[in-house]
Amino acid sequence: MLRRYNALQRTGLSEHECLFHLVATRSDWKNLDRRFLAELVSRLNSKEDVMRFVSVSEDYRYHRNHYPGMAAKANLDAAVAEVACLFARFGFDLQEQGRYKEAEFVQKLALQLQPNQYFTNLPLAATYHETGRHADALPLFERGLAQFKDLENGDEATEPELSPAKCLGSDAAIRKLSNRYRKMYQACLKATKADPSQGSAV
Numbered sequence: 001m002l003r004r005y006n007a008l009q010r011t012g013l014s015e016h017e018c019l020f021h022l023v024a025t026r027s028d029w030k031n032l033d034r035r036f037l038a039e040l041v042s043r044l045n046s047k048e049d050v051m052r053f054v055s056v057s058e059d060y061r062y063h064r065n066h067y068p069g070m071a072a073k074a075n076l077d078a079a080v081a082e083v084a085c086l087f088a089r090f091g092f093d094l095q096e097q098g099r100y101k102e103a104e105f106v107q108k109l110a111l112q113l114q115p116n117q118y119f120t121n122l123p124l125a126a127t128y129h130e131t132g133r134h135a136d137a138l139p140l141f142e143r144g145l146a147q148f149k150d151l152e153n154g155d156e157a158t159e160p161e162l163s164p165a166k167c168l169g170s171d172a173a174i175r176k177l178s179n180r181y182r183k184m185y186q187a188c189l190k191a192t193k194a195d196p197s198q199g200s201a202v
Contacts (some may be wrong), residue, residue, distance in 0.1 A: 007163040019050045036071035081083040084114035085167040092168045119167035134188040
């Protein structure tokens with residue numbers, strides 16, 4: 001992918017155009033809606049993140065088994081939210097296995113795709129908590145817990161395809177998750193007060 005990107009760059013295209021063409025001309029990607037691909041690329045922060053996103057998608061066949069249906073949606077934000085949900089679920093599974101470095105890698109991509117969803121903020125916050133990065137976790141917990149309130153209150157505005165069971169795990173009960181994340185948040189607050197030298201990299 002890097003060789004292909006460098007070849008595209010030599011043609012004088014902007015970085016965004018190079019990355020879009022890199023994805024849009026790959027086998028099994030070129031038949032996906034171009035607006036959908038452009039939206040995905042625009043939300044990822046760097047060429048490295050685009051290449052990581054493509055690699056994970058291809059390793060787990062998301063681009064074949066999931067993206068065609070998502071790309072057909074008229075609402076691009078809803079389509080990208082479903083992709084972020086898919087990555088969040090994978091990252092959550094890795095986290096549950098104690099594979100925090102891999103979980104962080106996937107969860108950061110999910111957060112870039114959809115920064116204003118509980119299922120992208122809270123799991124990454126939990127990964128930071130579990131690896132002792134309490135200051136990094138705090139803003140993610142604060143955003144995620146605020147977003148989670150609607151679910152706790154039984155607000156049905158959340159789309160079924162973006163439910164905790166879909167985006168985190170089949171046994172992800174709302175109350176159980178809420179209690180778990182609030183306890184982690186309190187632990188992070190306590191840890192940062194005890195050690196104010198901790199800086200945040202988020």
